[in-house]
Amino acid sequence: MHTALLFVLAALLEIAGCFAFWAVVRSGASALWLAPGVASLIAFAGVLTQVDAPMAGRAFAAYGGIYVAASLVWLWQVEGFRPDRWDLLGGAVCLAGAAIVVFGPRG
16 A cells, blocks of 8 residues: 555656646646646656666556656646546556556566
């Protein structure tokens, strides 16, 4: 459970940091948004290193599914656009892939 919470927190930090850059470059927001964006991305990296995993690549791969699902929640809750069935199907596939990476039998 601890790992899942770290993944969710990391996703929120990464999405918020990237969104700050998106807002500046694509939406014309003030460049002052870049400072909290960078801070959020640094915090994201720090949180992701706290995940209990023996190898970074496997932790990052598993995190990817959480990131996709969290991005769809961000789309809905922050940007105000409800994900369609294809978004939801894609998110479910990504979460299934993350579960395979995390829970797959290792020989």
